[in-house]
Amino acid sequence: MSKRRPSIGVFDSGFGGLTVLKALLEVIAGADFIYFGDTARLPYGSKSVDTVARYAVDSSHYLESHGAQLLVIACNTATALALDRITAATHVPVIGVVEPGADSAAAVSKNKRIVVIGTEATVSSQAYSKALAARGMQATEKACPLLVPLVEEGWVEHPVTKQVAGIYLGEAFQGEFEDADVLVLGCTHYPLLKPLLQSVAPAHVTIVDSAESTARAVARRMRALLPQVDDGEDERRAQARLKFFATDSVEKFQRLGQRFLGRSIEGVQHVDLKE
């Protein structure tokens, strides 16, 4: 009799969390992934703590009620503003993107000075600064509200995007952070800009992508929590199975989402959260 396959819920306000799902697929085999994109209410990055927490708790409940045994909050804003409230409101383990990102940044930095870029809400929460301070690092955070719309416009290698990124990074890498040696991508849209950001950032800077570090943290946690994953892998189990739910247009989710996931997306189901 086969054991139940592990089921991992991945939540984001929209499409950006698909970069985290992509990283998860690279390190975890044989699991079911249920992705929930709250596209009818995106973006979260410009909204208040209460609104973001309410939306994130709704969405997490949806994933839990659909069988998720572990929740990945693949949205920096939701993690930064509402991880505690999501954890309190659900009955399964919850992993956000901030702690894993801070771990990686602290491991990589030599001079303990770090620049974090993210949405307005993430930066206001100072979640990264606190997580990095707890690891002995000094951080400065810079809100970059134009980068998400530029990615969604598809201008990932556009001269305008380079100019905008140059302005934002110029304002971040200054004063005592002029020689910061790590740049943390504190928003799941930004991995699509990684080559452009690397070309704009000072030459000595290492870019840390929270998606990758989160995927490794989830793999570790999953092996501890869901030991069935450690069973011998037969072919049936090795293949990841994906389900997608979105609160706005299914067609748009399929079309835009594949840019973030790096593969085609099919069978997205529409969810109405009764607003």
Place this chain on the structure above:
Amino acid sequence: MSKRRPSIGVFDSGFGGLTVLKALLEVIAGADFIYFGDTARLPYGSKSVDTVARYAVDSSHYLESHGAQLLVIACNTATALALDRITAATHVPVIGVVEPGADSAAAVSKNKRIVVIGTEATVSSQAYSKALAARGMQATEKACPLLVPLVEEGWVEHPVTKQVAGIYLGEAFQGEFEDADVLVLGCTHYPLLKPLLQSVAPAHVTIVDSAESTARAVARRMRALLPQVDDGEDERRAQARLKFFATDSVEKFQRLGQRFLGRSIEGVQHVDLKE
């Protein structure tokens, strides 16, 4: 015994509709204005017809239940996608921004060729093209998704915004529309970019701002529908009274909103639409 003051509901997804309220205040005296900004669910411009219609109907019901005798849909996306559904779902007269904008554009154009810029959703609906075709005009519509975030970043005179506007308008004013002589601002954020857009558009182009033409249409309609407005004006009635409701942060509404309204905003009330 004094007659009841007329009460006008103004609805937008967020802050942009405040440019319409500003225009209304210039042409209508002695009325109560109730402004509703659905800031917890903005932007509408990237979302689907069904989602926008559902949000807009919710918000319109809220305004009607708070005494609005006339509804102004001060959001191009909501007008373009959902004016029919809003009109069907409410019991008071409803005026959107598309028809008045089309009237002004048709009145101004000499060669009957018109460029309309707006959000992705507004442009996809072709509401302006249809309204202009009914007036004997030929129109091309261009989605400019970066202009709203650029306005919200406060970059209304920034070289980057000029470059982005130049790219969008360059793509719109070409082929048979190279000599179009009217540019319709089909999004309520764009009036803040009017000087910049005028400098980027071909020299012979006249800019039509739907906010102004909508305000004039509302004034006309109000005199017909709410004849108490035509009573002699004493000092008490001449002063407009404003009430503001927002679904996300009240503090942010006050702070950002004044850029659009051109005066300070006080006493905003938070509304939870029970999502």
